Amino acid sequence: MDQFEFEKHTSSEYNTELEDIKNHLLKMGGKAENQLRNVLKALKERSIDLADDLLSHGDDIDQMEVNLDRECTRIIARRQPAASDLRLIVAVMKSITDIERIGDETEKMARLLKKILKRDFQSKYFEEIDHLGKEVLSNLSGSLNALARLDAEEAIKIAQKDQVIDAHFDELNGHLIKKMVKDPSKVKPYLSLSQCAQSLERIGDHAKNICEYIIYLVIGKDIRHTDIDEVKNNYFE
Amino acid sequence: MNEAVVKNGPKESTMKVISKPENEDSLSIEYTATVGQPLCEEAKFRTQNVNVFYADNQAIHDVTLDVGAHEVIALIGPSGCGKSTFLRCLNRMNDTIDICRVEGKILLDEEDIYSKKQDPVLLRARVGMVFQKPNPFPKSIYDNVAYGPRIHGLTSNKAELDDLVEQSLIKAGLFQEVKDRLHAPGTGLSGGQQQRLCIARTIAVKPEVILMDEPASALDPIATAKIEELINELKQNFTIVIVTHSMQQAARVSQRTAYFHMGRLIEVGNTDQIFTNPSHDLTEKYITGRFG
Numbered sequence: 342m343d344q345f346e347f348e349k350h351t352s353s354e355y356n357t358e359l360e361d362i363k364n365h366l367l368k369m370g371g372k373a374e375n376q377l378r379n380v381l382k383a384l385k386e387r388s389i390d391l392a393d394d395l396l397s398h399g400d401d402i403d404q405m406e407v408n409l410d411r412e413c414t415r416i417i418a419r420r421q422p423a424a425s426d427l428r429l430i431v432a433v434m435k436s437i438t439d440i441e442r443i444g445d446e447t448e449k450m451a452r453l454l455k456k457i458l459k460r461d462f463q464s465k466y467f468e469e470i471d472h473l474g475k476e477v478l479s480n481l482s483g484s485l486n487a488l489a490r491l492d493a494e495e496a497i498k499i500a501q502k503d504q505v506i507d508a509h510f511d512e513l514n515g516h517l518i519k520k521m522v523k524d525p526s527k528v529k530p531y532l533s534l535s536q537c538a539q540s541l542e543r544i545g546d547h548a549k550n551i552c553e554y555i556i557y558l559v560i561g562k563d564i565r566h567t568d569i570d571e572v573k574n575n576y577f578e
Numbered sequence: 579m580n581e582a583v584v585k586n587g588p589k590e591s592t593m594k595v596i597s598k599p600e601n602e603d604s605l606s607i608e609y610t611a612t613v614g615q616p617l618c619e620e621a622k623f624r625t626q627n628v629n630v631f632y633a634d635n636q637a638i639h640d641v642t643l644d645v646g647a648h649e650v651i652a653l654i655g656p657s658g659c660g661k662s663t664f665l666r667c668l669n670r671m672n673d674t675i676d677i678c679r680v681e682g683k684i685l686l687d688e689e690d691i692y693s694k695k696q697d698p699v700l701l702r703a704r705v706g707m708v709f710q711k712p713n714p715f716p717k718s719i720y721d722n723v724a725y726g727p728r729i730h731g732l733t734s735n736k737a738e739l740d741d742l743v744e745q746s747l748i749k750a751g752l753f754q755e756v757k758d759r760l761h762a763p764g765t766g767l768s769g770g771q772q773q774r775l776c777i778a779r780t781i782a783v784k785p786e787v788i789l790m791d792e793p794a795s796a797l798d799p800i801a802t803a804k805i806e807e808l809i810n811e812l813k814q815n816f817t818i819v820i821v822t823h824s825m826q827q828a829a830r831v832s833q834r835t836a837y838f839h840m841g842r843l844i845e846v847g848n849t850d851q852i853f854t855n856p857s858h859d860l861t862e863k864y865i866t867g868r869f870g
Contacts, residue, residue: 349868350866350867350868351867351868351869352867355867421825421826422866423825423829423853423854423865423866424853424854424855424856424861424862424865424866425862425866426866427853427854428854428855561854561855562855
């Protein structure tokens, strides 16, 4: 954190405001991470109760998004942040949108899971989805840790790992489609499993986006829509 | 520690290395070379290794900076950093201070403005100046604007002078507000109007460059917005160098920004880059309010 001395402004109130939004962002990220962990637990334990419990807490993340957006807008209006402070505000405002969507995806997964479990459907692909879920959870946790430490090098490593998740998802989805073709009577549950996998893949993308915002915040380069390997070569080696 | 403290700098830095000062130990900041791009291809002004002394005190250290034609360049930095001193070198206003000595080269259209054959009065007609506090002459609005063209003999008859005064007031965005009272005293106008009158007076002698030393710091937000709008329009015809304490103003009006600190030019670059991702740690600290 040496180069990001948010606490060293002449105005101590400004220090507190910036520290607060950073802490609230991490708290919001932690909530989303927990939701993903819980939906994966519900999947593993085939538990409708756990899925229901998750759905009852969905509003927490939405409310945090609204509060953080309001606080960032207030800081822009009152402080006119520049340089790293401006990049922090932009990164926070961008990240909360992704984190809120992660929350939405976990809720969507919980609803799909309930549908599947009510049919008493069994498949070896539950384990495959669990495996994909663990990879996605690891990336999300890593991106939030990199955010807490403002570690751009770690962020680029995690962003690179999203390629593995995408490949894994493509493979899994290919198998699920084959199953649907083979046994049309089970299209609905397999489609729900496929949608679960798609949600996980999207959560992976959101985690990657957070990594991109960390890199923007730390080195001031917007690396979105550029080749990750190229970014790594240009800025990190 | 003679290397510049460059944060997030490009791999191949474009910084210009300036020779190390003799009395480095007397500085409380690390010696740094200018970071960024101080040079322009189509420069109106070229300043090379400029040093300015007030008696034995050195106020400017080895500043090399080009001012591009038709650009607005903002000079920012904390009080006493030398930005106004540097600005005043550009039309030899420092000549009026006996103890002030300027070294190095300052070229306007590749001609040395400190050469013996340069007449400072003619130079100041080419390089006009607007000051922090509006300072209209105790004359009518018309005479304020007509003063310069009269002493430089820019017009040959009354009709031409009338036209020049009107055009200057129009360019300064003041004509509509004063057209019915051109012969009323200039000092009777509001602060913002007086400042625009001073700009009209500057424009009237058809300068090539306008130097502005905190031109809006004594004005309210609406008058400030009018001056900023005016700067934006004036850049079509003039090159503008503005010193400002308001970083938001620098961000709004300029294409390039130069950051001064303790008499040194620390960083110069595209205004967008300076305010979103400055390369030098000192620039970052200043524009984010971490000095003190």
